[in-house]
Amino acid sequence: MRPQKLDPRDTAERLTGMHGWMLAEDGGSISKAFRFKSFSEAFGFMSECALAAEKLDHHPEWFNVYNRVDVSLTTHDAGGLTELDFKLAARMDRAGAGRTQDQRKQDV
Ligand code: H2B
Numbered sequence: 001m002r003p004q005k006l007d008p009r010d011t012a013e014r015l016t017g018m019h020g021w022m023l024a025e026d027g028g029s030i031s032k033a034f035r036f037k038s039f040s041e042a043f044g045f046m047s048e049c050a051l052a053a054e055k056l057d058h059h060p061e062w063f064n065v066y067n068r069v070d071v072s073l074t075t076h077d078a079g080g081l082t083e084l085d086f087k088l089a090a091r092m093d094r095a096g097a098g099r100t101q102d103q104r105k106q107d108v
Contacts, residue, residue: 003075003082014086021089029074030085034096036067041099045069048095049088058084060092067101 006014008027015023020032036042042064053059061072073089075082 002077003084005075005078005080005082011081018086018089019093024072028080029072030081030089031070031072032089032092034069034071034092035101036069036096036099037101039066042067042069045092045095045099049092052091052095053088056084056088056091058088060088 011023011027015021015030021030022032023030034042034045036045046062046064046069049060058075061074063070071092073085074080075084
């Protein structure tokens, strides 16, 4: 069975423990801007995430230019955020660790 849409309070609580993820105004998705040292690092990140996405059968919406990967996660089947979005977000953070730019640059 596919996961159910999360309660907005549950979503807010999960987000407090996560770095760099923002909740969309309509509450239906979360997004993060990843910045890498190079295109190769960005592409390595995307390759690792693609494998994780296939395993989870849950896929990101993302946009890449050079060292930038802007990610948006939502569960289309549920019409909003589910457990799967937070699972994929955690895997993406793990894939990004060690590949991302210096934090001060990442946050600007
Ligand atoms: N990814 C995302 N982000 N949302 C979904 O609802 C979704 C998916 N559904 N990947 C999956 C695939 C579904 O289409 C397949 C048939 O399981």
